[in-house]
Amino acid sequence: HGFDQSEIDHNSCEKALNNQIRIEAESSQVYLSMASWAEVKGLEGVAGFMYGHSDEERMHMLKLVKYVNERGGHAQISDLKAPE
């Protein structure tokens, strides 16, 4: 039998959510990299702000992971490139 429309919508929605999961993970990684850079430079305040922001982006990612899985999808956790 062919796909029905709701199945197609469901799959493309899951794809979009998985893409967003990767974007949140990557931005968490970028802030983490800036936090570490600032910390090594002795910029405590900047480092603290960046660590906090990294945590926030990770929380966004985790919310999406749980949402996809709870709705019967499978959240994809992909490799991340090291930020430049």
Ligand SMILES: [Fe+2]
């Ligand atoms: Fe975010």
